[in-house]
Amino acid sequence: MSDALLHCLERLHLDDDTQLKERALRFQQQCSRLPPKVFDAGPNCKPVISIHLAFESLEKTGWDNKLAAQLATCTKAAYENTISNVRKQLNLQPTVSFNTLTIALGCTTMIKQVEALYSTFTEKYITRLSVANRQSAKEQLQQPQWKGATVYVCAKAFGVRFNCACL
Structure with missing residues (x-):
């Protein structure tokens, strides 16, 4: 394991997590x-992004892009552009589940x-489309923003207030 990766894991206080180390x-x-x-963007960009991708793939919550950018020694915008570019080049799509969303937003009861x-929405939406458009609609509905929108709409219907900076 590279020294830079070990150093970054240590700085993020994640060096005890062997599963995360291996995935990173x-x-x-x-x-590479x-x-x-x-x-x-920064000298530590590759190891920090490797840890970030491992963190996401293990469906852990609480990643801080600002802290990651500081560790990568670049701006937050440069870090976010780099991680986006790496995801595209590695053909990675972040997986979002209702479980992780509701935990992250503090509304697990719903x-x-x-x-x-x-x-209900996906069934009704897909049946209204032509047969030719159904497959692409099914693929689009698997994108994370649809799940996020569903959690948001449901939370608003229940009167849940979010106390996070992401919204």
Whole structure:
């Protein structure tokens, strides 16, 4: 394992998580196949992004892009552009589940209602489309923003107030 990756894990207080270490190493190997220019934003960009991708793939919550950018020694905007570019080049799509969304937003009591709303909506929406458009609509509905929108709409219907900076 590279010294830079170990150092970054240590600085993020994640060096005890062996599963995360192993996953971060795999992502770092994948990132090594990309052109070095991709990681020009900062000297620690590659190891921090490898840890970030591992963190997401394990469906952990609480990643701080501002702190990650500081550790990568670049601006937050440059870090976010780089992670977006790396995801595109590695063909990675973040997986979002209702479980992780409701935990992150502090509204776990309504998960059954969120799942029911999403299921009902997708069924009715897809049946209204032509047969030719149904497959692409099914793929689009798997994108994270649809799940996020469903949680948001359901939370607003229940009068839930969000206390996070993400909204």
